[in-house]
Amino acid sequence: MGKATGFMEYSREKAKERNPMTRVSDWKEYSAPFSDEMLSRQGARCMDCGTPFCHMGIELDRGTAGCPIDNLIPEWNDLVYRGRWKEALERLMKTNNFPEFTGRVCPAPCEGSCTLAITDPAVTIKNIERSIIDKGFANGWIAPRIPQSRSGKKIAIIGSGPAGLAAADQLNQAGHTVTIYERSDRAGGLLMYGIPNMKLEKEIVERRINLLIQEGIDIITNTEVGKDISAEELKSQFDAVILCTGAQKQRDLVLKGRQANGVHFAMDYLTTTTKSLLDSDFQDGQFIDTKGKDVIVIGGGDTGADCVATALRQNSRSVVQFGKHPQLPASRTPENMWPAQPEVYTLDYAYEEAEAKFGSDPRQYLIQTKEIVSDADGNVKELVTIQMEKVKTESGQYVFNEIPGTEKVWPAQHVFIAIGFEGTEQPLLTQFGVAARNNKIDAAYGEYTTNVQGVFAAGDARRGQSLIVWAINEGREAAREVDRYLMGATLLP
Missing domain, CATH: 1.10.1060.10 (Alpha-helical ferredoxin)
Incomplete structure (x- = not known):
């Protein structure tokens, strides 16, 4: 090649x-x-x-x-x-x-x-x-693909993230009638509100959503299944249901001072910022504004990096990101051999921007937040931290130990928690009677069937927080299994 x-x-x-x-x-x-x-x-x-x-x-x-x-x-x-x-x-x-x-x-x-x-x-x-x-x-090579015939089968998909959209696309092309329910005011799930514009402009998402609609998929927004329409109604109206609700339950900090004003979940920060940008170019004021403030992001992953980049664009006074783990090496270690994903130090877009603006990488490594301190009005004013060391025990396990005497106080008027997601939200699963395990829908990979007849699950709701390519993978495969369930056989990949 x-x-x-x-x-x-x-x-x-x-x-x-x-x-x-x-x-x-x-x-x-x-x-x-x-x-x-x-x-x-x-x-x-x-x-x-x-x-x-x-x-x-x-x-x-x-x-x-x-x-x-x-x-x-x-x-x-x-x-x-x-x-x-x-x-x-x-x-x-x-x-x-x-x-x-x-x-x-x-x-x-x-x-x-x-x-x-x-x-x-x-x-x-x-x-x-x-x-x-x-x-x-x-070049206009991509045009609506209208199915030549319809099977008469109807499928409801709950959630319009990449798993839901992929499942809908596949099933629509197989000739089934597909309806997507999305509780937000715009379709796209985390593609729309969880990933900021500088990584994925929303015109790109809307272009694909509009194409899917032209191809015959019905997308109903501002509709929360379990409140605006019940699970029983969906099961009675559709031949199959796929749950693609994502892993939206954010992991929280158990920490003294957590309830201080100015401490927010990272996804709330990113979502409100993007929504306000799209709705009014920030004229409505319905977002968390860090202009002129000291910002601390707790959590070293991609969501945390997106918070850093967002705070930079809001002209924050300073931005620091706390990470639990040590700085990654410049090249692969013997424990991280090809073809595994390389765990090496990189300067992603947000950190490159912070370095250009403030003169240094905003990431702090092997650091643990001990306390969030508020002022007299209950607003966060500083964080107390301590440095950690990563130690390998005799059994081969790694533990993190505090280093005495390394306590430090950091000024902060906004703190964003970006330490991951626990799993999917439970109320909807209860309505459907779907079994869950470890905060994830209990459905085997490759089968996607739940304990409820005709109800399937795919994406982060089933596998937990993961990559967009795994969401598309599961959406495609779940569509194949739904097609097999409805028609007795399938030609979907």
């Missing part, structure tokens, strides 16, 4: 990005497109692997190795190298319903498993993927 000697002739070229000091002044995407010539060179780096690990899609070492939706990566890399863009798009769409999303916000486990990455920087798979779908829309 690609040019036989391309991996020896060309180096990996960094994705184009707008200047950090420029982009923090707006809410547009921070990335910029490649030229066709550059993309051709990058496609040429794809090797003629005997086994292309990039699209194996398995869980390995607590992470993901390869692409869970089995993208035909070497095939479309080769086509891009040869300038055959429309054919590349056709190959891409065989496995991925929404490349415009994954090409922007997926962490690209495919690149970590790229064979070239054993000795050299991986092929720029993610950027090529995004470029293929963007060129497809730009």
